[in-house]
Amino acid sequence: MPSIITYLLDIIQYQNQQISWLLLFISKFIPLKQWAFDDAHSPKYQKFKTDKLPIIKRFVKQDWQFLTEYYLLRYGKPLKPVRTQKGKIRNVPNDTICPLCGAPHQYIYDNNGGKGQFKCKVCQKTFVSGEQVSSPLVLKCPYCNHSLVAKKDRKHFTIHKCINNKCSYYISNVRKLPNDVKHSDRYKYKLRYIYREFSVDFFAMDLDSLPKNASSFKFRSKSAHIMGLCLSCYNAMITTG
Template identity: 65%
Template sequence: MVTIIYQLLLIIQYQYKQICWLILFIARYIPLRQWAHDELHSPKYQKFLTDKLPIIIPFAKQDWQLWNEYYRLRYGKATKPVKPQKGKPHSVPSDTICPLCGAPHEYIYDNNGGRGQLKCKVCGQTFVNGKRVVSPLKLQCPYCGHALQPVKNRKHFRVHKCINSNCSYYKRNTKKIPKDTPPSDYWKYKLHYLYREFSVNFFDMDLSQLPKWATSFKYKKNSAYIMGLCLTYRVNLKLSLRQTVQALKDIHNIEISHTMVNSYAKTAAVIIKPFVDSYDYKPSNELAADETYIKIRGTKAYIWLIMDKVSRSILGYWVSMSRDAGPCILAMRMAFEKFKEFPGKALKFIADGYSAYPLAAQQFKIEKDWDVSVTQVIGLTNDDEVSKEHRPFKQIIERLNRTFKESYRVTCGYKADDGAVYSTTLWVAYYNFLRPHEKSCGKKPLNQVELLEGADNMPGKWQLLIYLGQQVILKQQTSVVSAVQVE
């Protein structure tokens, strides 16, 4: 018996050595599946990558007299005023001062031959016509400390690039390029550090501002109940405008035009939106986000949706004509405003591999000092551990997109931006407060409002939802008037 146990132990030790050798061999010579989306192995994923934030040195106002005192102590003499050429007056206007240190015009000289750029002799700052500073802040590479250079100007941002060939980030990426790649194909790979500086502040935009097409209800021929019927057929039953008109005529013998149905829907969306956006959803720390395609005037547009993974409520939504970081920031702002206190690093934010989400997270770090950790689930199959763990989040938001598309397909696209906005607003209100959800809520709405539970039918619930929106608008207007009176 002892001999058999001894032989088995020897076999187990031999197998252990073989397994260790195979693991080392695979790690060295066989690429693992989770490397499939590495930027150095798949150049087509370059646009999905986002580098970390640069070192930002902000613009700080200085005093030119302190500079002069420093020069006097350091070098034994202060900076002398600019001496113009013999027989020529000083070319800088007398009311010009340096925007950085405040030096008067005697210390400022023309820097580019009369084409508008000036330079201060005291602090060395360049500026244009004494008004605009050329470089209000300085951006440095977080890997080498080299100053970033602007290389591209886009509609809402500027791309800065680290051009230092000795940067550790550049050297590391260069070494990982496949050896058989010719130098002419290096442009396909992301080698240099890049940063996008946004020129539009998406955090100053008012998300609750009423649109320009907002109108009021005027029931000349019809009643509020007929308006509720229009919303029920239009939103709940996913009928088009003309199908809604036909249903009202065939079922209820009500004559109404599709233009009037459209006007009812647009106005109801404006009134309901404040209630939907300000409702206390009590969100969890697990959010899922995605964007889906729609058509506006025959052109591709996008709808951004952010939902709570636990309650399944839609917390953020936005309609945009472009698929960039700006609309993503606005949708995330709308979702994060539902938190009474931002959870910070405890927040689990799941999205796809699009680069707009990490870029938006960087802007929240800069503007709000919020740490938004974005976990990206790439592809349709679980090729890595991250996808395996967070695939259920992605499936939930994809099912939400499918539910939205069921109501969108009957429209065959929207003819105007406002049509897409009001249709999305009404659908979100219906999804959060009126639609029965079988699995999660037992054939009840996601958010049960006591006032809505008292209505016997769906047209009545739409009327009560409009009433709740009106109360929120009145409360907001009262608070604004009170704030103005206090001032």
């Protein structure tokens, strides 16, 4: 028994020496700034990073008459139409209606000095002339609640990006950048929140029609989000070459 204990102690001491050597090697040859930004040393791998799901808000058509009645019930006075200030010309055409709640032009503000943007006094919707609100859902950034903007439209997916410069996700990633990175090279790093909306119906695919040598992720037992991450990784592998 004493010989076994001695043997085990020798192994533990050897492992301790190896760990100490590895710690010394890491602290000597791996820059600390690389730890702060795990992939700053290789921007081409930025596309492999995936973010969490966005906040999804479904579109609900509003009724301006119902909203005005609710305003009267809550505040005890009717919601008055928009008044034009004395000496100013009203730049809202008579055929302008709110695309969200259907309020007539009497309740529409000129929101940017006659440049084509309007704001509904009833539902607070901002829009441009002729816009139709028909999107079934709205994607929002999970960090700042800012609406995502569709930046790129690919064959099987659309890339949505948060363009809010005050987003905590963006600010945090900018702070992690190495000090020697030029402002013109920031595009190489993944700084903003990105979401890929895939248009592929994973669950409608016929597994029996796949070639025998094809790899299967068994996506029928996985969520669409998991398959989206797999396809994001595959797309990054192709684009980075």
